[in-house]
Amino acid sequence: MIKVSDLTKEFSQGQERTQVLKGIDLNIEEGEFVAIMGPSGSGKSTLLQLLGGLDVPTSGNIQINNECINKMKEKERTIFRRKKLGFVFQNYQLLPTLTVEENIAFPLHADGKLTNENSKMVQELICSVGLKGLNQKRANLLSGGQQQRVAIARALVNNPTVLLADEPTGNLDRAKAEEILSLFLKFHRENKQTIVMVTHDIFAAGFADRIILFRDGVIDQVISRKDSDYAKYLANFMA
Ligand SMILES: Nc1ncnc2c1ncn2[C@@H]1O[C@H](COP(=O)(O)OP(=O)(O)O)[C@@H](O)[C@H]1O
Numbered sequence: 001m002i003k004v005s006d007l008t009k010e011f012s013q014g015q016e017r018t019q020v021l022k023g024i025d026l027n028i029e030e031g032e033f034v035a036i037m038g039p040s041g042s043g044k045s046t047l048l049q050l051l052g053g054l055d056v057p058t059s060g061n062i063q064i065n066n067e068c069i070n071k072m073k074e075k076e077r078t079i080f081r082r083k084k085l086g087f088v089f090q091n092y093q094l095l096p097t098l099t100v101e102e103n104i105a106f107p108l109h110a111d112g113k114l115t116n117e118n119s120k121m122v123q124e125l126i127c128s129v130g131l132k133g134l135n136q137k138r139a140n141l142l143s144g145g146q147q148q149r150v151a152i153a154r155a156l157v158n159n160p161t162v163l164l165a166d167e168p169t170g171n172l173d174r175a176k177a178e179e180i181l182s183l184f185l186k187f188h189r190e191n192k193q194t195i196v197m198v199t200h201d202i203f204a205a206g207f208a209d210r211i212i213l214f215r216d217g218v219i220d221q222v223i224s225r226k227d228s229d230y231a232k233y234l235a236n237f238m239a
C-alpha cells in the first residue's frame with residue numbers, strides 16, 4: 001500500500017543544509033494502523049508531509065497504491081492528495097465560521113460533486129464521529145475534542161486510501177485524547193481504514209498495530225503488537 005525507499009529530505013537556509021530524513025525505508029500494509037513516534041525534531045512531521053505529497057523529497061521514492069507520488073507534477077499530486085488522502089492535524093484546521101456539516105462537506109465542494117448520496121454520507125459521518133445533533137453548529141463554538149471529530153469526519157469524507165494524522169491528540173487532555181484515538185480504532189477496525197499517525201506520546205502510539213520509533217532522521221526501532229515483548233515495551237516507555 002505505502003512503500004517508502006531510501007527517502008531523504010534536506011532543508012537549506014542560506015549556506016546551511018540540514019538533513020532531516022537520512023534514508024528511510026518503510027512499508028505500510030493496507031488496513032494497517034501505524035504510529036510514527038519519536039522526540040520533537042526527529043523528522044516525524046517531515047515524513048508525514050512527504051507521504052501526503054505536501055512536500056517533495058530530496059531523494060528516494062514514495063509509492064502509494066502503486067503510484068509514485070514523488071514523480072508526479074505538482075498539479076497531479078494535488079489531485080492525488082484530494083482524492084486519495086485524508087489529513088488530520090493537531091490544531092484541527094477547520095473553517096471557523098462554517099458549520100459542522102459545511103466543514104465536513106468542504107472537500108466534496110472542492111471536487112464540485114455534492115450529490116444527495118454525498119449529503120447522506122456526510123450525515124452518516126456526523127453520527128459515526130459522535131456529533132449527532134450538532135450539524136448546524138459553527139466550528140468556532142465547538143470544544144477542542146468536538147473540533148477534532150469534525151476534522152476526522154472531513155478527512156474521511158472522500159473515503160481516502162490513507163488517513164494521515166499529525167499529533168491529532170496534541171491539544172487534548174487525556175480523556176479527550178482517548179476518545180479521539182478510540183474513533184481512529186473504530187474506523188481502523190470497522191472500515192479497515194489505513195492510518196498513519198505521528199505522535200510523540202506513547203499513550204497515543206499504543207493504539208496502533210505497529211510503532212515506528214524515529215530518532216534523528218532515521219528509524220531507530222520498530223515494534224509490533226504481534227511481538228511478544230510489545231506490552232513490556234509500552235510499559236517501559238510509560239514508566
Ligand atoms: N520547512 C523547513 N525548513 C527548515 N527546516 C525545517 C523545515 N521543516 C522542518 N525543519 C526542521 O527539520 C527538523 C525535523 O522537524 P519535524 O519533522 O517537524 O520534526 P518532528 O515532527 O519530529 O518534531 C527540525 O529540526 C526542524 O527545524
Ligand SMILES: [Mg+2]
Pocket residue numbers: 044045046
Ligand atoms: Mg511534528
